[in-house]
Amino acid sequence: MSSQLPRARIAVVGSGAWGTTIAILAAHREPVLLLCRSPETATRLAAERCNEARLPGIPFPGQLVVSADVMSVAGADLVVFAVPSIHLRAIAGRVGPHIAPGADILSLVKGLERGTLLRMSEVIVEAAQVEPRRVAALSGPNLALEIARGLPASAVVAATDVRLAGRIQARLGTRRFRLYVNSDILGVELGGALKNIVAIAAGAAEQLGFGDNGKAGLMTRGLAEMMRLGIAAGANPLTFAGLAGIGDIIATCGSPLSRNHRLGAELARGRSWAEIEATLPGVAEGAHTVEAALALAERLGVEMPIAREVRAALFEGKSVRRCLVTLLAREATDELADLRPWLERLGAG
Numbered sequence: 001m002s003s004q005l006p007r008a009r010i011a012v013v014g015s016g017a018w019g020t021t022i023a024i025l026a027a028h029r030e031p032v033l034l035l036c037r038s039p040e041t042a043t044r045l046a047a048e049r050c051n052e053a054r055l056p057g058i059p060f061p062g063q064l065v066v067s068a069d070v071m072s073v074a075g076a077d078l079v080v081f082a083v084p085s086i087h088l089r090a091i092a093g094r095v096g097p098h099i100a101p102g103a104d105i106l107s108l109v110k111g112l113e114r115g116t117l118l119r120m121s122e123v124i125v126e127a128a129q130v131e132p133r134r135v136a137a138l139s140g141p142n143l144a145l146e147i148a149r150g151l152p153a154s155a156v157v158a159a160t161d162v163r164l165a166g167r168i169q170a171r172l173g174t175r176r177f178r179l180y181v182n183s184d185i186l187g188v189e190l191g192g193a194l195k196n197i198v199a200i201a202a203g204a205a206e207q208l209g210f211g212d213n214g215k216a217g218l219m220t221r222g223l224a225e226m227m228r229l230g231i232a233a234g235a236n237p238l239t240f241a242g243l244a245g246i247g248d249i250i251a252t253c254g255s256p257l258s259r260n261h262r263l264g265a266e267l268a269r270g271r272s273w274a275e276i277e278a279t280l281p282g283v284a285e286g287a288h289t290v291e292a293a294l295a296l297a298e299r300l301g302v303e304m305p306i307a308r309e310v311r312a313a314l315f316e317g318k319s320v321r322r323c324l325v326t327l328l329a330r331e332a333t334d335e336l337a338d339l340r341p342w343l344e345r346l347g348a349g
Contacts, residue, residue, distance in 0.1 A: 008033035008065065010171070011076035013095055015041060015066070016282055017054040017144035018108055019082030024055075024148060026172060027064035034066045035073060037083075037091070042068040054282070058148045070095050078104045078171060081124060084283040085111030088120060089127045096128025105130060106157070106168055107137045110192035111285045112292035117299070119189040133161050136168055137185050139192035140243035141251030143258065147177060154178040156243045158188035180243065187239030190230050194293055195248045196260045196286030197307045198222030201327075202253035203264025204313070204320045218306070218327075219253050225304050228338045229293070232300035237342050260286040267313050268320040287314055305330060 011033040012023040023034040036042040045051055046066040050059050060066075073079055079099050083091050088109050099105065105128070109120040118126070121135045140155030147153045157172075157179050159165040165181040173179035182188055198219060205215050227240045239245060252258045263284040266276045273287060290311045297304045309323035 008072070008076055010078045010080065011035055011073040012080045012082055013073070013091060014082035014108075015045060015051060015054075016082060016084070017051075017148075018142065019080070020051045020055055021144040021148040022080060022082060022108065022172065023064055024058060024061060025174065025177060027061040029171075031063045032065070033072050033076065034064060035070065035095070036066060036068045037087075039068040042066045055145060055148045071098050074098045074100060076100065076103055078106065078168070080106045080108060081120075082108040084288075085109050085113065085120060085123075085285055086283075086288050088123050089113065092124045092127035096130065099128060099130065103134075104164055104167060105135045107135065107189075110139060110189075110196060111289045112193050112296065114288070114292045114295075117292050117296045119186070119193070121185060121189060133159075134164070135159070136164050137189050137192070138168070138172075138179075139188050139248060141247040143251055143255055145257055150176060152176045152178075154180065154243055154247070156180045156182050156188055158182040158185040158244070160185055182239060182242070182244075184236045184239045186233060187230050187235030187237075188244040190233060190235055191226060191240055191244035191248060193285070193289050194226040194229065194307075195222070195245070195252055196284070197290050197293060197310050198226070198249060198286075199252040199258055199260035200264040200267070200284070200286045200290075200310050200314075201306050201324075203258070203261035203266075204268040205264075205324060206261075207265040207268035208321060208324065210324070215253070219249050222253075222306050223249055224335075224338045225306050229297055229300065229302050229304065231338070231342045232302045233296070237339060259284040263287060264320075270319075273314045286310070290314065 008031045010026050012019050013035045015036045023032050026032045107120045113123050121137050124135055125132050136159035138155050138157050142155055157165045157168045162183050169179040202215055205218050227237045231237050259280050259282055293307050312318035313320050313323045
């Protein structure tokens with residue numbers, strides 16, 4: 001049997017690396033419940049007092065308990081979702097009826113839902129049947145293992161209600177895990193979702209020996225692609241110059257700790273997505289987001305060449321080298337053209 005703490009003030013739904021990291025950080029201050037999908041996982045983590053498979057060598061604080069009982073979230077006044085995007089709707093639907101009416105809700109999930117093209121906060125609103133004003137999103141350059149080890153990091157908490165973002169900032173932020181707030185939840189969530197696609201391309205380019213200049217160019221044009229879609233969707237392009245945009249790109253595109261970077265490198269070695277998926281230590285969200293991102297881009301009339309080539313490498317059998325050659329062969333245009341619609345909108349206002 002797993003440990004129980006009926007009145008845990010924070011409930012973290014999802015025991016992957018990132019969910020476990022946030023649970024550990026919060027449990028140094030107050031009681032935290034870590035909710036697992038299966039009783040077997042909950043029993044193991046509760047007995048071992050660590051998540052060795054995801055965060056080797058990081059012990060659980062005394063105030064962190066583990067359960068697989070969704071009813072355990074009922075006592076929490078902050079519920080944090082940290083599950084893979086492809087499972088979020090089902091899990092939020094199970095947890096939703098047990099969330100206290102006044103509880104704050106935070107999404108750590110980075111992705112877009114295939115089919116609906118909804119952002120993760122919107123999926124939670126629909127599936128858990130909660131008001132949109134109660135849901136915030138956290139994003140940024142957040143490699144879980146580094147943060148769990150106490151290395152300095154930053155992130156942004158976004159919500160349409162800045163008071164909600166401020167409450168979460170105060171509860172989860174520390175001197176080493178600095179949290180900022182932003183009212184542009186649309187831009188923050190798009191940045192968190194789209195940068196994973198760019199990271200796949202960056203991992204592939206690095207594996208093929210494109211060099212630092214080539215990878216920097218790819219990352220920068222990837223950011224332009226993200227901004228282009230963000231502007232068309234109604235986000236503030238300045239959000240992409242912050243932690244959820246360029247900050248997350250730097251970390252995810254440059255670190256071997258990134259699963260999306262690793263996925264790109266493995267694709268460049270000639271392995272298929274099916275082969276790689278079975279061996280990754282967790283989910284590479286970029287692979288599950290690229291179809292939705294391109295569908296959203298088509299709906300909004302936006303070009304996303306990097307995302308298009310990532311999809312071709314993942315699902316259409318196109319070699320990574322050919323994908324990157326296709327990108328290099330594209331005609332160079334005005335670097336700031338992506339900002340023109342936003343600037344025109346500002347002038348009209």
